[in-house]
């Protein structure tokens with residue numbers, strides 16, 4: 001079913017890997033912002049942005065957490081940069097069953113970048129002093145019903161994977177006041 005079209009601001013973050021020097025400030029602020037209570041701890045394993053680092057080759061690649069997926073992908077990519085080969089899943093944004101990346105360490109629930117909802121500017125962008133991360137905005141027309149369907153499908157997938165009790169526990173923890 002199609003519904004009313006509405007305008008939506010789409011935020012994206014442009015990543016300039018040549019500017020990144022691997023300081024990991026983006027990981028620290030992201031995990032601190034999403035800690036419960038807010039700013040009570042900082043643990044890169046809880047960050048929604050991870051920096052693939054190879055200091056000897058001076059290669060640093062920030063990768064944002066994207067959508068959760070229930071199935072491992074059938075085809076994978078192999079990257080070779082300056083002669084160094086990276087693992088097949090190294091630059092993938094998905095939280096998926098084949099690896100621990102972009103998952104809450106305690107619960108295993110998937111992590112996804114939410115653009116620091118409620119903040120004027122994504123905090124990783126703010127804390128990246130060398131402008132390796134730059135926020136960009138554009139306006140797009142979207143249909144409200146489709147967004148709702150996507151949300152329902154996402155919840156069903158999570159419930160089938162983790163069980164409804166785990167999901168409800170996580171929601172109740174997240175909804176506690178900071």
Ligand code: SF4
Pocket residue numbers: 019020021022023024025026027051060062127128129130131132133
């Ligand atoms: S804060 Fe900027 S320079 Fe530092 S690791 Fe993150 S993206 Fe790279």
Ligand code: SF4
Pocket residue numbers: 026029030031033047048049064065112113114115116122123124125
């Ligand atoms: S925009 Fe916010 S939630 Fe997304 S990676 Fe950056 S700090 Fe984390």
